[in-house]
Amino acid sequence: MTALRPVPDVKLEVVIACGQSLLRAVYRALLEADPGIAVTGEAQSGEEAVELTRRLRPDAVLMDIEISDFGCIEATSKLCADPGVPVILLSSLDEDERIFGALRAGATGVVSKDTAPDDLVRAVEMAAHDEAVLSPGLTRRLIAALVSRPEPTLPAGELLADLTSREREVVALVAVGLSNDEIAEQLVVSSATARTHVSRAMCKLGARDRAQLVVFAYESELLAQPSQCARHAAQS
Secondary structure: OOOOOOOOOOOEEEEEEOOOHHHHHHHHHHHHOOOOEEEEEEEOOHHHHHHHHHHHOOOEEEEEOOOOOOOHHHHHHHHOOOOOOOEEEEEOOOOHHHHHHHHHHOOOEEEEOOOOHHHHHHHHHHHHOOOOEEOHHHHHHHHHHHHOOOOOOOOHHHHHOOOOHHHHHHHHHHHOOOOHHHHHHHHOOOHHHHHHHHHHHHHHHOOOOHHHHHHHHHHOOOOOOHHHHHHHHHHO
């Protein structure tokens, strides 16, 4: 006999945005199999997702990166505008530019469409609590794509000036998907110290969450050396 999980007093409310009705039904079934999640709305376009989210004010939006109308980047930007709602994107492994654009626009997380059901539920829960989520496979692809560019997108000297060497190292580790506990183990420090370094880096860079730290790391020279990226990615 399998023990039932206790039903929480307050459920996380989620809006699903996907252009295919069958997939929306699948995502709803997967999420609502968890007693702590309630799907309160479904949208079949980016425009509808924005309108529905503004009306329902859910705890998170799970959106297919191939959403129509606005497109995922514009829809993400509108959804994350003040007061924003965390957006988790469902993506394939061949959509690097759209993934990166959505992260710039404020997406809290990106998960692969072939992710395990339990991992999808966990990603939604983490995003609803303002924790960034990036599937390891997607992280490695972003690193590979971005380090191949000849020049960093932004002037790294100006962006890095306020960070200590340890904070730069921590941001690079965040960018390849390491959690605070994993960063602590990598740097041989306590978890509390790792959290402090991450928080200070976010404050100095004006990053809203860890996902924006990832964007910063990719657009600066923190991950400019392929060998460094490959080494950290292999440990994530």
